[in-house]
Amino acid sequence: MPARGDHDARRRDVSQAVWEVLAANGFGGLTLRAVAARMGASTGLLTHYFPSKKALVRHALEVAQEHTQGRDRLPAEGEGLPGLRAALLDVMPLTPESAAMNRVWVSFWDAALSDDELAATELRRYERWRDMLRPHVDAALRLGQLPADADPDDLVATAAGFGHGLVVQALFDPARFPPERQIRLVDDFIALLARRPHPTG
Amino acid sequence: MPARGDHDARRRDVSQAVWEVLAANGFGGLTLRAVAARMGASTGLLTHYFPSKKALVRHALEVAQEHTQGRDRLPAEGEGLPGLRAALLDVMPLTPESAAMNRVWVSFWDAALSDDELAATELRRYERWRDMLRPHVDAALRLGQLPADADPDDLVATAAGFGHGLVVQALFDPARFPPERQIRLVDDFIALLARRPHPTG
DNA sequence: TTTCGCGTACCAAACGTTTGTTATGTATCT
DNA sequence: AGATACATAACAAACGTTTGGTACGCGAAA
Numbered sequence: 001m002p003a004r005g006d007h008d009a010r011r012r013d014v015s016q017a018v019w020e021v022l023a024a025n026g027f028g029g030l031t032l033r034a035v036a037a038r039m040g041a042s043t044g045l046l047t048h049y050f051p052s053k054k055a056l057v058r059h060a061l062e063v064a065q066e067h068t069q070g071r072d073r074l075p076a077e078g079e080g081l082p083g084l085r086a087a088l089l090d091v092m093p094l095t096p097e098s099a100a101m102n103r104v105w106v107s108f109w110d111a112a113l114s115d116d117e118l119a120a121t122e123l124r125r126y127e128r129w130r131d132m133l134r135p136h137v138d139a140a141l142r143l144g145q146l147p148a149d150a151d152p153d154d155l156v157a158t159a160a161g162f163g164h165g166l167v168v169q170a171l172f173d174p175a176r177f178p179p180e181r182q183i184r185l186v187d188d189f190i191a192l193l194a195r196r197p198h199p200t201g
Numbered sequence: 202m203p204a205r206g207d208h209d210a211r212r213r214d215v216s217q218a219v220w221e222v223l224a225a226n227g228f229g230g231l232t233l234r235a236v237a238a239r240m241g242a243s244t245g246l247l248t249h250y251f252p253s254k255k256a257l258v259r260h261a262l263e264v265a266q267e268h269t270q271g272r273d274r275l276p277a278e279g280e281g282l283p284g285l286r287a288a289l290l291d292v293m294p295l296t297p298e299s300a301a302m303n304r305v306w307v308s309f310w311d312a313a314l315s316d317d318e319l320a321a322t323e324l325r326r327y328e329r330w331r332d333m334l335r336p337h338v339d340a341a342l343r344l345g346q347l348p349a350d351a352d353p354d355d356l357v358a359t360a361a362g363f364g365h366g367l368v369v370q371a372l373f374d375p376a377r378f379p380p381e382r383q384i385r386l387v388d389d390f391i392a393l394l395a396r397r398p399h400p401t402g
Numbered sequence: 403t404t405t406c407g408c409g410t411a412c413c414a415a416a417c418g419t420t421t422g423t424t425a426t427g428t429a430t431c432t
Numbered sequence: 433a434g435a436t437a438c439a440t441a442a443c444a445a446a447c448g449t450t451t452g453g454t455a456c457g458c459g460a461a462a
Contacts, residue, residue: 010437026315028229032422042439043422049437053422103314109369110311113304114227122373154386157378158363158393161370161386165362168310172323177358185355185362192359195396211411233448243413244448250411254448 011049011059013039018060019067023100026107030057061108061121068101080140085190087133088163092186093170094179102167130156145194155193162189212250212260214240219261224301227308231258262309262322269302281341286391288334289364293387294371295380303368331357346395356394363390 017038021030032043032053039045050056074086093099105125112118133156140146146155166185170177218239222231233244233254240246251257275287294300306326313319334357341347347356367386371378 007436024315026311028311029315031420033420044439044441045437047423107311107314109373110227110229110308112373113308114225114230119373126370126373151389154382154389157367157370158386158390161366162359162363163366164369165364165366166358168365169327169358169362172310172313172320172327181355185359188352188355189359192393192396195393208410232446234446245413245415245450246411248449 007049012063014046014049014056015060015063018056019064019104022060022104022107026103027111028107032056058117064101064104065125080136080143080145081190081194083136084133084140084159084193085186087136088159088186088189089183091129091163091167092179092182093167093174094182099171099174102171106168106171126160130160133159140193159189159193208250213264215247215250215257216261216264219257220265220305223261223305223308227304228312229308233257259318265302265305266326281337281344281346282391282395284337285334285341285360285394286387288337289360289387289390290384292330292364292368293380293383294368294375295383300372300375303372307369307372327361331361334360341394360390360394 014035017035018030021034021038025034032046035056036043036046046056050059073090077086091098091102093102108118108122112122134152137146137152137155137159141148141150141152163186166177166182170182215236218236219231222235222239226235233247236257237244237247247257251260274291278287292299292303294303309319309323313323335353338347338353338356338360342349342351342353364387367378367383371383
């Protein structure tokens with residue numbers, strides 16, 4: 001029984017267990033008893049650190065958010081489009097860990113669709129992700145890697161949509177979307193963006 | 202009390218109520234009592250027509266599938282890319298009804314992620330959607346609207362991913378993704394595909 | 403024509419289980 | 433001694449499912 005007396009660390013332990021249950025069972029299978037069992041503890045421990053399930057979930061999502069942002073990222077091998085490529089590959093379920101993380105977020109959408117507070121959280125999460133793509137799009141525009149008349153906001157939304165859409169397909173059909181193909185699809189998408197506009201009619 | 206004695210019609214009524222509850226509360230909020238209340242009936246009615254909740258959900262999804270395939274579609278204003286455009290716009294949440302339908306399917310992902318049978322259903326559903334996009338991609342290739350060396354399977358997967366990714370963004374952020382912008386984004390995406398390959402380095 | 407028997411359709415209620423939450427007890431630290 | 437950190441147990445509510453019963457429709461028997 002580690003970290004006895006370390007309040008914050010214990011809360012993080014609990015959040016980690018919440019995350020693991022979510023990855024295994026989705027939001028529909030997230031119960032206090034399942035979390036407690038995963039920790040080898042009792043529900044009393046959970047209520048000792050969190051006043052309610054909602055507070056628990058809220059904190060777990062915050063921790064997950066930090067974890068998502070803090071984890072290792074593919075180094076951008078260049079400015080502009082190469083950076084965009086790296087940012088997209090960064091969210092793809094290329095590893096089991098990343099797949100588990102994506103499963104949680106996709107599962108989260110169900111909960112968010114019928115809970116205003118969670119919906120707001122999801123909205124902010126999406127904004128944050130687009131904000132991560134945006135610098136690369138801006139740089140690509142500046143470097144002339146994209147048509148000068150393109151709308152950066154629209155490009156970011158398109159890239160974000162493409163990425164998440166690919167994530168969902170890969171989650172449900174890993175056989176048809178192995179890592180190599182995911183990478184290839186991202187590369188082809190980047191190449192698509194890089195093409196020069198159709199010269200004439 | 203209509204349709205007494207009409208077994209199949211009654212089952213369809215039940216499925217419709219299931220669908221409405223799903224649209225309102227998501228899979229997490231789908232309970233027999235909620236379905237019964239929506240119908241103004243008792244849970245006994247539900248179990249009379251379906252042996253279990255799982256069977257009920259299964260049938261509701263089948264009905265929904267037929268409904269999805271049978272509804273009005275935007276006419277393809279041309280072969281190839283215009284057809285692809287129409288097919289993509291067809292799934293976008295441009296109307297409240299379409300938004301409700303998309304909410305159900307996105308919500309469904311959570312349930313499918315932790316249930317093998319539902320996961321298989323979702324896999325088939327995705328295949329079906331890609332199959333709807335494929336003829337248009339093939340036609341576009343045939344008509345020279347796309348680079349001849351492009352892989353049709355990859356193009357279809359890319360378009361499907363883009364479409365669903367856009368759906369999710371629009372569902373959670375309708376203010377930032379009003380119908381006009383959704384249409385514009387689809388148009389720009391089609392235009393992206395239509396561009397000629399970059400002539401030289 | 404009436405009446406009986408029986409299957410279908412459905413409601414109301416209750417079943418056992420699981421849920422989130424709360425109360426109580428008991429070590430362990432300060 | 434008193435606060436902290438839990439486990440244990442109980443709680444009401446909600447869940448899917450089961451049960452007992454009522455009302456109805458209809459072919460066969462009287």
